[in-house]
Amino acid sequence: MASVDYTGRSVDLLTFQGVAELGKNEIVPAWGDVGYLCTGVQKVVQTWTVLFLTERSTVLNDPGRGTDFLQAVRSGRIQVEEDVPAEFSMAADRVSRLMDQDAANAGDLPDDERLDSAALLEYRIDRIASYLYLKIRILTIAGEERTIFLPVSTAIR
DSSP states (O other): OOOOOOTTOOOEEOSSTTOOSSSOOOOOOOOOOSOOEEOHHHHHHHHHHHHHHSBTTOSTTOTTSSBSHHHHHHHTSOOSGGGHHHHHHHHHHHHHHHHHHHHHHHOOOOGGGSEEEEEEEEEEEETTTTEEEEEEEEEETTSOEEEEEEEEEOOOO
């Protein structure tokens, strides 16, 4: 196993294991090995995704953590594709503010570990499979970007 010098860097536990840094990857949630770390753009993407998919009021001792996006999907506020951009925008803005607060609390983070923006590139509601598919571009202040695809289970039929 190779060692990496993380001097002067912050690290996070790697939640989405088995994902190559570039290219298409399918993520299958499962209990994997422990102790893997991530940094840089991968850390930003992981943090953004976890915050975006965390329902507000579900984090013990931090009820303000997360967004209302999944609640919007489950409660029926998203019924047609035209509803998606506004709900995404509100949730993405909230994640951006949370990540800015985290960065301020952490002190001096490198630019590749700070979020610049998250943009909704494409979206589609599949009424047969009951999924909302999101294609999102995450950009760091350093200019590194990654595109992620999030399938969100819905009750839309």
